[in-house]
Amino acid sequence: MAWAVGFVSGYRVLPNWIAYPLGIYEQSRNIPFIASGFGYLSTICMGALAISLGFKQSLWEDLRGTYYFLLHRPISRRKIFATKIAVGISAILAIYAIAILVHGWWGATPATHGGPFEWSMSLVAWRYVLVFPLLYLGAFLSGLRPALWYGTRFAPLLAAILWSVFIANVPFWSVAVVMAIVGYGFTLAGIIYFATERDF
Amino acid sequence: MLLGMVRPDSGSAELLGEDVAELQPETRERIAYIAEGHPMINWMSIGEAVRFTRAFYSTWNNTLVEQILDHFELSRKQKLRRLSNGQRAQVSLALAVAPEPELLILDDPTLGLDTVVRRDFLESLIQIIHRKGRTILFSSHILGDVERVADRIGIMVGGVLRVDCPTDQFRESVKKLVLDFSGPAPESFECPGLVNTWNQGSQLELVLVGYNDQQRAAIEALEPRNIEVIDLNLEEAFIEYTRGRKRSLPLFAQEQSHHDSSIGDQGAA
Amino acid sequence: MLKSKLWQRWLMALLLALGLGTLWGLLIAISGSALFALWPSDRKSFQFIEVTTNGQPLVHTNIGGNYLNKEFRTLDGEKIDPDEVQMLSAAATTKPSLSPGLFTLPVTWHQRLAGMCDYARPPVEWVMIRDAELSGHAYLAGFDPITKLPVGYLGHAGFRQSKPPIGEQFDLGKFRLTNTDKLRFAGAHRVNFSGRAYPDSVSDFNEKQSLSVGTIYLADAHGSIHEINLRTRKVRTLVQLSGVTSIAITRMPRPRTSAGNGEDAGQENEPINGTLQLNLRATQFPPLNGSQFTLAQHTTLFVPDDMPEVKKRKLVHRLVARCVDRLVVINPFEGTRKIFPLPENLRNTGFSARIISEGELFLEVERGYWEQGKVLDLMLLNLTGEITSKKTVRLSSYVPDDPSYDFT
Numbered sequence: 096m097a098w099a100v101g102f103v104s105g106y107r108v109l110p111n112w113i114a115y116p117l118g119i120y121e122q123s124r125n126i127p128f129i130a131s132g133f134g135y136l137s138t139i140c141m142g143a144l145a146i147s148l149g150f151k152q153s154l155w156e157d158l159r160g161t162y163y164f165l166l167h168r169p170i171s172r173r174k175i176f177a178t179k180i181a182v183g184i185s186a187i188l189a190i191y192a193i194a195i196l197v198h199g200w201w202g203a204t205p206a207t208h209g210g211p212f213e214w215s216m217s218l219v220a221w222r223y224v225l226v227f228p229l230l231y232l233g234a235f236l237s238g239l240r241p242a243l244w245y246g247t248r249f250a251p252l253l254a255a256i257l258w259s260v261f262i263a264n265v266p267f268w269s270v271a272v273v274m275a276i277v278g279y280g281f282t283l284a285g286i287i288y289f290a291t292e293r294d295f
Numbered sequence: 296m297l298l299g300m301v302r303p304d305s306g307s308a309e310l311l312g313e314d315v316a317e318l319q320p321e322t323r324e325r326i327a328y329i330a331e332g333h334p335m336i337n338w339m340s341i342g343e344a345v346r347f348t349r350a351f352y353s354t355w356n357n358t359l360v361e362q363i364l365d366h367f368e369l370s371r372k373q374k375l376r377r378l379s380n381g382q383r384a385q386v387s388l389a390l391a392v393a394p395e396p397e398l399l400i401l402d403d404p405t406l407g408l409d410t411v412v413r414r415d416f417l418e419s420l421i422q423i424i425h426r427k428g429r430t431i432l433f434s435s436h437i438l439g440d441v442e443r444v445a446d447r448i449g450i451m452v453g454g455v456l457r458v459d460c461p462t463d464q465f466r467e468s469v470k471k472l473v474l475d476f477s478g479p480a481p482e483s484f485e486c487p488g489l490v491n492t493w494n495q496g497s498q499l500e501l502v503l504v505g506y507n508d509q510q511r512a513a514i515e516a517l518e519p520r521n522i523e524v525i526d527l528n529l530e531e532a533f534i535e536y537t538r539g540r541k542r543s544l545p546l547f548a549q550e551q552s553h554h555d556s557s558i559g560d561q562g563a564a
Numbered sequence: 565m566l567k568s569k570l571w572q573r574w575l576m577a578l579l580l581a582l583g584l585g586t587l588w589g590l591l592i593a594i595s596g597s598a599l600f601a602l603w604p605s606d607r608k609s610f611q612f613i614e615v616t617t618n619g620q621p622l623v624h625t626n627i628g629g630n631y632l633n634k635e636f637r638t639l640d641g642e643k644i645d646p647d648e649v650q651m652l653s654a655a656a657t658t659k660p661s662l663s664p665g666l667f668t669l670p671v672t673w674h675q676r677l678a679g680m681c682d683y684a685r686p687p688v689e690w691v692m693i694r695d696a697e698l699s700g701h702a703y704l705a706g707f708d709p710i711t712k713l714p715v716g717y718l719g720h721a722g723f724r725q726s727k728p729p730i731g732e733q734f735d736l737g738k739f740r741l742t743n744t745d746k747l748r749f750a751g752a753h754r755v756n757f758s759g760r761a762y763p764d765s766v767s768d769f770n771e772k773q774s775l776s777v778g779t780i781y782l783a784d785a786h787g788s789i790h791e792i793n794l795r796t797r798k799v800r801t802l803v804q805l806s807g808v809t810s811i812a813i814t815r816m817p818r819p820r821t822s823a824g825n826g827e828d829a830g831q832e833n834e835p836i837n838g839t840l841q842l843n844l845r846a847t848q849f850p851p852l853n854g855s856q857f858t859l860a861q862h863t864t865l866f867v868p869d870d871m872p873e874v875k876k877r878k879l880v881h882r883l884v885a886r887c888v889d890r891l892v893v894i895n896p897f898e899g900t901r902k903i904f905p906l907p908e909n910l911r912n913t914g915f916s917a918r919i920i921s922e923g924e925l926f927l928e929v930e931r932g933y934w935e936q937g938k939v940l941d942l943m944l945l946n947l948t949g950e951i952t953s954k955k956t957v958r959l960s961s962y963v964p965d966d967p968s969y970d971f972t
Contacts, residue, residue, distance in 0.1 A: 209707040209712030209713070211691050250582075253586040254586060281579060
């Protein structure tokens with residue numbers, strides 16, 4: 096039964112390049128979410144994804160000229176960018192939520208890792224739900240904001256990364272949420288400003 | 296700038312009676328735009344691009360899209376990133392005309408296309424113009440294309456609109472005159488509408504705008520042995536006009552004051 | 565040309581300042597640490613005090629960051645051959661914790677787990693699991709590393725097949741399972757906080773601190789010191805003390821017999837160093853069906869050091885419990901204890917203690933530490949709570965040109 100559940104949960108059949116970022120690998124001596132590779136790897140992978148997606152939806156479109164395909168449509172720029180951001184953040188959160196649920200499912204399945212597990216352990220990982228959208232928004236703003244050179248162009252992203260470190264490590268959830276909202280507010284205000292005022 | 300993507304430092308422009316800096320979505324729905332290079336979202340297939348674009352418009356002529364795609368033998372399943380430049384131009388055209396726009400703005404749409412594809416593209420444009428009363432604002436550096444399509448042209452020199460008149464009027468207005476003298480040609484000549492002069496020894500070449508009796512009288516006063524008036528095609532006229540002095544006589548059609556509100560069945564470039 | 569309002573300009577200025585500040589901060593930190601690493605290190609040293617089984621303090625100097633490059637000198641600067649001396653291990657003690665501040669941080673999962681192992685054959689991994697309450701309770705859950713299924717649970721009442729009720733769990737009070745609170749634990753093996761034990765890694769095995777394999781000691785919030793034998797899965801309360809702030813296992817020279825014949829005294833059941841090795845040999849871990857556990861290959865690592873037996877004093881293990889006002893040295897095998905009252909000035913400070921003899925402790929109090937060195941107070945404490953000798957030594961982080969130390 097345990098083997099069957101193990102197979103169903105996928106950790107024995109998933110290729111390593113999927114299993115490893117999810118913290119699901121047989122040799123691990125981990126405790127799901129707490130002392131597993133999940134936190135480190137998901138932060139790296141999802142952080143990279145959030146930043147790449149932010150740039151893809153802003154700077155990449157600038158470089159490829161696809162803004163010209165989009166921005167003359169009969170819809171306000173504000174709506175176009177709001178839609179892009181909503182899609183971007185939803186995609187990031189959905190992917191991350193799936194990763195958490197898969198890892199948690201693996202942790203909750205008996206005979207998979209040989210350690211304690213409670214779903215409340217995943218709270219450590221859920222904290223990053225506040226972080227990744229900020230990284231995405233920081234990257235988006237960096238990509239959208241014109242600048243004379245890339246050093247200053249990346250400044251909003253660097254600011255978002257620094258702020259994210261605080262959000263991830265502040266001990267209280269309530270403080271983290273407030274900090275995240277402040278971060279979102281700043282970056283979104285910047286995005287709206289440049290989206291509506293800059294030349295494309 | 297006409298579509299509000301670049302803000303003017305100064306001045307203003309209107310499209311369909313609305314300031315271009317404040318174009319409302321309802322007005323944008325009446326305007327189609329094909330950008331230079333035909334940028335599109337490359338990971339989409341043609342079918343996906345059609346569905347994606349369609350979602351923005353309340354009016355959508357799917358039959359027309361199908362006709363254009365069929366005409367150019369394009370499959371809806373083809374990925375945009377795998378299309379040639381010519382095919383991308385064709386897809387762009389299909390997507391642009393599908394919402395039945397009143398005004399179609401094309402920014403150098405034939406740039407980078409080979410001759411055959413370019414001709415095919417232009418013929419399609421002409422058909423679209425004739426099919427329904429539409430205005431096409433067509434910017435191009437290939438004047439042969441403009442001559443083929445445009446009823447009316449505008450020429451900007453140094454950021455200033457110097458010409459805005461029917462294509463034929465422009466072509467007929469710009470004349471090249473070759474004056475033969477028995478002795479050396481005069482060093483200088485001045486008259487209203489003079490664009491350029493070249494002293495070629497016993498010959499004086501003049502480019503004039505709006506060749507008229509007053510200019511003819513001024514030229515005859517030089518007592519040339521012979522006066523040859525040469526008609527120019529659009530490209531030649533454009534070249535002679537734009538490389539001339541900036542004080543070249545502006546050319547605006549008589550109906551200039553009200554033409555933008557009464558754009559009819561015509562292409563403009 | 566971008567049109568912007570004042571607040572928009574401020575917003576972007578703030579974002580840019582934060583971003584550029586981060587960039588510069590990173591650059592400075594990276595270049596600073598790189599420069600520090602490149603600094604000529606020949607004279608860099610790390611000094612600390614060691615105490616011989618004869619009660620003589622020595623300054624141990626590691627030079628150039630190389631732990632093999634070491635020397636021992638007496639406090640008078642006389643060089644000592646390290647092969648000629650036998651050192652005592654120190655028991656670290658903590659000062660009484662401060663009363664709670666304005667607010668208390670929530671207990672995170674990282675502060676709720678501690679892994680340990682019984683090193684049985686096959687080994688069982690035990691995880692202490694604390695609840696999330698500010699004043700919390702904890703129990704041990706054992707897992708079979710092969711089947712990865714739970715094998716049972718331990719509370720202060722002993723082994724159970726199910727999770728112990730709260731009344732049977734260890735009352736940890738405000739203590740959390742972290743490295744800062746680790747001095748509530750003492751045992752044969754390192755307790756791996758916020759993670760699981762490493763039964764396939766002998767490097768975690770701290771032979772010098774072991775009383776017996778698979779046994780850990782836990783001081784709860786009420787001063788009860790529980791002896792938890794993970795192998796036999798038995799739990800007993802070793803001693804009940806008031807105001808325990810920390811516990812530690814250390815070794816002392818085995819007491820001489822009263823006959824004065826030079827023989828070490830002691831009971832038959834009291835392990836001395838070397839016994840542990842015999843215990844391990846009796847319980848070698850064979851490879852488990854070709855799995856990753858290869859403990860048998862590592863047992864040779866437990867062979868004691870090469871010091872000639874004739875020069876060695878026999879050492880016996882003791883549990884040192886630090887209370888607010890006293891140190892209690894417990895012989896866990898006989899249940900006897902020696903109490904060393906602390907002078908007033910030591911009651912609110914942390915220090916390390918070494919047992920010189922049954923009636924005398926060597927205390928080491930750190931008064932200051934900085935990059936260039938530290939100041940230590942070294943003193944001897946007797947059973948009446950009297951400081952019989954005291955010296956202050958200043959240790960350097962650089963090898964001094966003249967190795968005669970600065971004493972007061």
